[in-house]
Amino acid sequence: MTQKNTKFAIELIDVERSFGQQQVLKKVNLVVREGTTTVIVGPSGQGKSVILKHMLGLLKPDAGKVLVYGQDMASMSKRQMKEVRKDFGVLFQNVALFDSMTVFDNVALPLRERTDTSETEIRDNVEEKLALMDLAEMGAKYPAQLSGGMKKRVGLARALVMKPRIVFFDEPTTGLDVSKSNEIYRLFHKTQAKLKYSAVIVSHDVPKIFKLADYVALIHDGEILGNMSPEQFQLSDNPVIRAFVEETMGPIYSSEREERFFYEKV
Amino acid sequence: MMWMVHTVGRFFQKLGGDFLFYLEQAGRMGIFLGACLLSIVRPPFKLGPIVRQMHFIGSRSTFVILFTGSFTGMVLALQGYYTLRKFGSEGLLGAAVALSLLRELGPVIAALMVVGRAGSAICAEVGIMRNSEQIDALECMAIDPYKYLMAPKFVAGILSMPLLTAIFDMAGIVGGYLVGVSMLGVNKGAYFQQMYASVVWNDVKMGLVKSLVFGLLIIWISACKGYFLHLERSGGFGAEGVSRVTTDAVVLSSVAILVWDYLLSAIML
Numbered sequence: 001m002t003q004k005n006t007k008f009a010i011e012l013i014d015v016e017r018s019f020g021q022q023q024v025l026k027k028v029n030l031v032v033r034e035g036t037t038t039v040i041v042g043p044s045g046q047g048k049s050v051i052l053k054h055m056l057g058l059l060k061p062d063a064g065k066v067l068v069y070g071q072d073m074a075s076m077s078k079r080q081m082k083e084v085r086k087d088f089g090v091l092f093q094n095v096a097l098f099d100s101m102t103v104f105d106n107v108a109l110p111l112r113e114r115t116d117t118s119e120t121e122i123r124d125n126v127e128e129k130l131a132l133m134d135l136a137e138m139g140a141k142y143p144a145q146l147s148g149g150m151k152k153r154v155g156l157a158r159a160l161v162m163k164p165r166i167v168f169f170d171e172p173t174t175g176l177d178v179s180k181s182n183e184i185y186r187l188f189h190k191t192q193a194k195l196k197y198s199a200v201i202v203s204h205d206v207p208k209i210f211k212l213a214d215y216v217a218l219i220h221d222g223e224i225l226g227n228m229s230p231e232q233f234q235l236s237d238n239p240v241i242r243a244f245v246e247e248t249m250g251p252i253y254s255s256e257r258e259e260r261f262f263y264e265k266v
Numbered sequence: 267m268m269w270m271v272h273t274v275g276r277f278f279q280k281l282g283g284d285f286l287f288y289l290e291q292a293g294r295m296g297i298f299l300g301a302c303l304l305s306i307v308r309p310p311f312k313l314g315p316i317v318r319q320m321h322f323i324g325s326r327s328t329f330v331i332l333f334t335g336s337f338t339g340m341v342l343a344l345q346g347y348y349t350l351r352k353f354g355s356e357g358l359l360g361a362a363v364a365l366s367l368l369r370e371l372g373p374v375i376a377a378l379m380v381v382g383r384a385g386s387a388i389c390a391e392v393g394i395m396r397n398s399e400q401i402d403a404l405e406c407m408a409i410d411p412y413k414y415l416m417a418p419k420f421v422a423g424i425l426s427m428p429l430l431t432a433i434f435d436m437a438g439i440v441g442g443y444l445v446g447v448s449m450l451g452v453n454k455g456a457y458f459q460q461m462y463a464s465v466v467w468n469d470v471k472m473g474l475v476k477s478l479v480f481g482l483l484i485i486w487i488s489a490c491k492g493y494f495l496h497l498e499r500s501g502g503f504g505a506e507g508v509s510r511v512t513t514d515a516v517v518l519s520s521v522a523i524l525v526w527d528y529l530l531s532a533i534m535l
C-alpha cells in the first residue's frame with residue numbers, strides 16, 4: 001500500500017529501448033512528482049514520444065522500470081493496466097481521433113464506454129468541453145473536416161473529459177496560432193488548479209512552455225538531463241543544457257542586443 | 267566447399283525463421299480468438315453496436331446473397347436437368363438442387379461472398395485504426411479494444427452467417443424452380459415433392475453448423491489480420507500495408523472456408 005504515499009506519479013528507472021539497431025533510450029531516469037507539471041523538451045527525433053509511450057504502457061522497455069504510482073507497467077496484467085489507465089488523459093502527437101465518429105462522439109466515447117452517465121448529462125458535459133476549446137459549433141463534424149489545430153483541441157477535450165489524475169500531452173500547441181496556444185495554456189492552468197492532475201508535456205514551444213512547467217527535462221542522446229525548475233534549467237552549468245537554452249532562447253537575447261547596438265549607433 | 271555449407275546453413279536459417287514466424291503468428295491468432303470470445307461473454311452487454319454490425323455484415327449483404335443465390339440455383343437446375351435426364355429421373359431435380367445448396371453450396375458460396383464484402387472491409391477498418399494509433403488511443407482511454415471493437419463484430423458475424431445462408435438457399439431453390447420448372451418443363455409437383463421427401467434435418471443441420479463456423483472464421487481471420495497489422499513481417503506500413511493484409515485476409519479466409527468445409531463434411535457425414 002505504498003501506492004498512496006509515493007509522491008511520484010511516474011518514475012522511469014534506467015529505461016533502455018532500442019528499435020532494431022537504433023538505441024533510442026539509453027538510460028532514462030525521470031520522475032514526475034504528483035500534482036506538478038513536467039515538461040520534456042529536446043530536438044526532434046530524440047525519443048520524447050517514445051518516452052511518453054513507455055509511460056502509457058504502449059511500449060515495453062528492454063531494460064529498466066516504468067513505475068506509475070509505484071506499480072511497474074511492464075509486469076502488469078491487462079486488467080491492472082486498464083485500472084491504471086482509467087486515471088490517464090492522453091493527447092497523442094498525431095491526435096489519433098476516431099475518424100469514423102463525429103467530434104462530439106469522439107469526446108463522448110470515454111463517458112459512454114466507461115460510465116453509466118445518462119445521455120443528457122453526457123451532452124452537457126461534452127458541449128461544455130467543446131465550448132472550452134472554442135469548438136462549440138463543431139460537434140457534428142468529422143475529424144477529416146477539421147484543421148490541424150482544431151483536431152488538437154478536440155484531442156485535448158477528449159483527454160480532459162474524464163477528469164484524469166495524470167495527463168500526457170504530446171505537443172499540445174503545435175499547429176496552433178499564438179493566441180490559441182495562450183488560451184490552451186491558460187485553460188491548462190485552470191483545469192490543473194481544479195483537478196490537481198500531474199502532467200507530462202512534450203513541447204517545442206520553448207521558452208513559453210517554461211511558464212507552465214514546474215520541472216523541465218531535456219532529452220539528449222538517449223538520456224534525460226535536468227528535470228529541474230525552469231529557472232534552474234535556464235541557468236544550468238551543464239554545457240548541453242546551456243547549448244539548448246542558448247539555441248532556443250538565444251535569438252531573443254541576441255536580437256535585443258542587436259537592437260540596442262543599432263540605436264546606439266544611430 | 268565452403269559456399270555449400272553457407273548456402274545450406276542459410277537455407278536452414280531461413281526455414282527456421284519462417285517456422286518461428288508462422289508459429290508465432292498462429293499463437294497470436296489463437297490468443298486473439300480467445301480474448302475476443304471471452305470479451306463476448308464479459309459484461310456489460312450492449313445491443314446497439316451488435317445491431318449496427320449486423321446491419322453492416324448482414325443486411326447490407328442481403329442483395330448480393332439473393333442475387334448469387336438465385337444464379338447458383340439456376341445453374342444447378344440447368345446442369346442437374348441434363349444429367350438427370352440421362353437416367354430418366356428429371357423428377358429428382360428439386361431434391362438435387364436443394365441438397366446441393368443446403369449441404370454444400372449455400373454455406374460455402376454465401377461465406378465467400380461475405381468474405382469479399384464484409385471480411386475485407388473489417389480487415390481494412392481495423393488495420394487503419396491500428397495504423398493511425400486509434401487502437402492505442404482506445405487502450406490508453408482504458409477502453410478494451412476487444413470488448414469495444416471485436417465483440418460486436420464476432421457476435422454479428424456468427425449470427426448473420428446462418429441467416430444469410432438461409433436466404434441464399436431459399437433464393438437458390440426459387441432460381442432452380444424458375445429454370446427447372448418454368449423453362450425446362452420439369453413437373454412442378456415433382457420438384458417440390460421430391461425435395462420434401464429427400465431433405466432431412468441432418469442436411470439442414472450440416473448447413474447450419476458450417477455457416478456458424480464460417481461466420482466465426484471470417485471475422486476471426488479478417489479482424490486479427492488488421493489488428494496485428496503492425497507485427498506483419500513485411501512491415502505493415504501505410505496504405506500499402508493495409509492493402510496487403512486485406513488481400514491476405516481475403517485469401518486466407520477463403521482457403522480456410524474450403525478446408526473447413528471438407529473437414530466438417532468429413533466429420534458430419
Ligand SMILES: Nc1ncnc2c1ncn2[C@@H]1O[C@H](COP(=O)(O)OP(=O)(O)OP(=O)(O)O)[C@@H](O)[C@H]1O
Pocket residue numbers: 019024043044045046047048049050051093
Ligand atoms: N515504432 C517505432 N519503430 C522504429 N523506430 C521508432 C519507432 N518509434 C520511434 N522510433 C524512432 O525513435 C526515435 C525517436 O522518435 P520519437 O517519435 O520519440 O521522437 P520525438 O522526440 O518525439 O520527435 P518529435 O519532436 O519530432 O516528435 C526516432 O529516431 C524514430 O525513428
Ligand SMILES: [Mg+2]
Pocket residue numbers: 048049050093170
Ligand atoms: Mg514526438
